[in-house]
Amino acid sequence: MERKSVAGSIRNKERSKKKFLDAVGKILRTKGYTALKVNSIAATAGVDKKMIYSYFEGIDGLIDEYIRSQDYWSKVNIKEIEKIKPKLDDGGKSFMEEMLLSQFDHVYSSKEAQKFLLWCLSEPRKSLKKLTETQEENREHIFKLLMDAHFKDNAEDVRSIVAIMVSGLYYLNMFSSLNGSIFCGIDVNTPKGRDQIKKAITFMLHHTYENL
Template identity: 70%
Template sequence: MERKSAAGSIRNKERSKKKFLDAVGKILKTKGYAGLKVNDIATTAGVDKKMIYTYFGGMDGLIDEYIRSQDYWINATTDKTDKILPDIKDGGEAFIKEMLLSQFDYVYTNKEAQKLLLWSLSEPRKSLKKLIDTQEENGEHIFKYIFHPYFKGNSQDFRAIMAIMVSGLYYLNMFASVNGSIFCGLDMNSPEGRERVKRAISFMVEQTYENLNSQED
């Protein structure tokens, strides 16, 4: 009987935590980060605001957990890296192509992720800085064990190219969502325009591998 009661309490706690996290996402999408207030989150979640402190230790803990749950690179890199590492024979070309193409779609379809990106550019916050630091740590793991051995002396150039590509994918998606859809004559909200960008992503990755690797020979 006690065991069933304990299991029920755990399930209730997890349901309530999810309600809070979902409420943060809903408010972030509709009102932006300025609308993330304790009372509003509790009302949206339909859970007593005291539980924010019980489950998360306060607003910072809640926001930290929400941010971790939404970040593409934190959620994707570890799983994908663990699966693909044993089979890497191409210097990570297929891996990084898949990651960039997946990220392009993820940010486009996830309005909460877009808001987090805008938030990270608009306001200094410890939880956002922690998110960025974690992204960099995950990225460093990938660069060190996959790309550096392949590109060797050109690995810093590879980093620079990836920085431009990732930031470009972020911007194109946020631009299409907020203030317009036509960029360089391509409609970023149309299947045709997005498919052209995807082909360009694949092309740039292939050219990067072909040219940087040949320089090392």
């Protein structure tokens, strides 16, 4: 009986934690990061606000955990890359193509991710700074593992190109969500327009590998 009771407590805790994290996402999506207050999060989650301190050591811990759960490139970490075992003989081309296309779709389909990106640009926060450091560590691992040896003296040029592609894809999704879907004559909110962007991603990446 005691073992079942412990297991039940663990499940209840995990359910409550998920409710808090989901509440952060809902508030961020509908009202923005300025509305993330203890009382509003607890009310949205339907869980006693005291549990925020018990489970996360306060609102900062809760928000920090939410941030880690939402960022695309933080999930592409060293362990995940090792599980995927990307091809090495193409200099990381197929892996980077898949990552860029997946990033494009992920941000488009997640309003929370879009609000999260705006948050990153709007407020200085220790956890956000730590997040960017984690992103850079993961990207550095990708470059060193897959691309630096392939491009050699041109490796820094490739990093610049990837930086423009990653940030550009972020911006297109955020722009199409907030202030209109047409950018440079392409409707990013239509299947045709998104396919055009994806074809451009593939073209730029392949052109980079063929010419550097």
